[in-house]
Amino acid sequence: MDDITRSPRYRELDPAELDAEQRRIFEEIGRPRAGAVPAPFHLYVESPELAQSAQAVGAFCRYRTGLPPRLSELAILTTAAYWGAAYEFGVHAREARKAGVPEPEIAALAEGRRPDFDDEDAALVHDFASAIYQHKDVPDALFAEAVTRFGRRTVIELTGLLGYYSMLAIALRVFRVPPPA
Incomplete structure (x- = not known):
């Protein structure tokens, strides 16, 4: 795969640039984190349904499994x-x-x-x-x-x-x- 480069692809989203649904999800994700939205969700919020679903699964996996x-x-x-x-x-x-x-x-x-x-x-x-x-x-x-x-x-x-x-x-x-x- 010699066509792989190392050019940047990630960008933090500016909430002012988001549509209403994206902004709602972005704020929902940031609420329990004092407004901080983790990097993966700067990606996923561009697909609000994916972001919301991932957030729900992540909250379970991180905090509510049978593992300490x-x-x-x-x-x-x-x-x-x-x-x-x-x-x-x-x-x-x-x-x-x-x-x-x-x-x-x-x-x-x-x-x-x-x-x-x-x-x-x-x-x-x-x-x-x-x-x-x-x-x-x-x-x-x-x-x-x-x-x-x-x-x-x-x-x-x-x-x-x-x-x-x-x-x-x-x-x-x-x-x-x-x-x-």
Whole structure:
């Protein structure tokens, strides 16, 4: 693919330039964040229905799965590292620290390495996510271990979280969104 360039594709939207539906969604997304709208939604709000749907799925995946925040953030960092989504990794590295993910684990993921986990749950979440990304499947033994440990519902939610953050990472890569400052 020699026709790939590195020209910028991302731009922050100016709310004054949005139509009424886009502005409504933009403000709705920013409301719980003190008006700050994350970069992926500067992209998605150009398709208001996609932005609204993505926001709803994202709120569930981020805050209401059966995983504690520490494991959710670890799964998100694993996803961002896999896709090379620097913006997503930067934002969620901060959130992972707040949620209690140890710094050596964050650093290992940033370097593309499997962390040395002290916590079996963290290792299981990472290995589950990594299996999907590396093999496009999860081995039966790993799947069974995840279901035994977290329950089938939470494994379904983990799978949804991986899909959602992969969707964001792909958009961030396609539109070349720079890492957060």
